[in-house]
């Protein structure tokens with residue numbers, strides 16, 4: 246988009262992640278792309294306030310991944326004639342960024358899709374709506390939110406940025422292969438994946454595969470591999486956004502280990518950990534806070550449980566990715582490398598210690 250001659254295209258590597266590639270014949274060497282990329286470091290907001298909370302509407306709570314904070318923000322924006330950007334699965338179960346101008350369409354954004362989303366033309370669309378004086382809520386990973394800020398080049402009062410706590414983004418190619426294998430095995434099309442189905446409650450979530458004939462199957466191998474850090478994009482493991490200073494107005498995640506925080510509000514079927522990172526967010530929170538049960542958390546402890554520094558990849562990540570293009574069962578491959586042995590644990594600890602030493606130097 247920044248390139249005046251359209252010399253940049255996004256090209257998929259063998260792992261299935263997209264990277265920019267410059268067509269040297271078209272390039273006029275204006276260096277605009279290099280300048281914008283060098284600007285790609287975190288522009289952090291401070292004023293961080295940490296809360297636990299969940300929506301008062303039970304139906305909404307059951308449909309979201311944690312406490313439904315996203316949908317509360319979305320409702321406010323839609324009620325104020327605004328536009329909401331989020332990630333949905335398209336008809337081929339590809340995760341794509343899209344926008345909605347009504348609450349019904351915002352429902353598609355609910356539920357975490359644990360895969361790198363295709364940003365599509367969203368950054369330009371956000372800009373167009375902002376210039377048109379519409380209120381815009383953009384939700385995405387911290388790196389996507391930061392990229393939008395870099396793209397926009399200036400602050401817009403009518404933009405609300407909300408990122409998810411993110412510990413890695415799996416490859417869309419692996420998800421595609423996974424879906425193809427399930428479809429071949431079962432002889433029908435996968436219609437949707439609910440990675441965070443609360444059918445067995447929030448704490449016992451099981452990924453559900455929904456087929457086009459309505460059958461629902463519990464299937465864990467992709468989710469397990471994601472949690473075991475096998476699938477992330479290489480840059481996720483040195484992510485500059487995984488820290489306590491956020492690049493957005495709101496940050497939303499799960500309050501894992503809720504039982505350890507001695508809260509007055511009781512978890513029912515999911516509870517969000519969210520932070521308020523800007524004055525704009527504080528003002529907005531005042532307007533929506535009656536929609537949720539919430540409580541301020543004074544300590545930093547929930548951060549420390551929840552990927553507020555970048556994670557280490559699985560020891561077998563690279564071995565796994567080297568095999569994904571062979572004629573192999575992706576499910577078996579994910580299951581094989583998701584198993585953590587004693588040796589893996591020792592190796593992991595050594596790598597973690599080495600990283601600590603490196604970071605302290």
Ligand SMILES: Cc1cc2nc3c(=O)[nH]c(=O)nc-3n(C[C@H](O)[C@H](O)[C@H](O)COP(=O)(O)OP(=O)(O)OC[C@H]3O[C@@H](n4cnc5c(N)ncnc54)[C@H](O)[C@@H]3O)c2cc1C
Pocket residue numbers: 308309310311312313314315316330331332333340354355356357358359360361362384385386409410411412413414415497498499500517551552
């Ligand atoms: C790849 C990924 C990794 C995550 N890792 C963690 C973690 O380690 N710890 C933690 O506490 N929380 C993590 N989360 C966030 C968590 O899963 C919930 O999304 C968050 O708690 C919000 O819950 P909710 O009930 O408010 O949102 P919901 O109502 O479920 O809405 C989901 C929100 O997530 C956005 N979203 C969905 N899929 C994607 C995607 N692929 N990329 C970008 N945005 C997306 C939607 O646009 C929407 O804003 C992660 C989310 C993603 C997408």
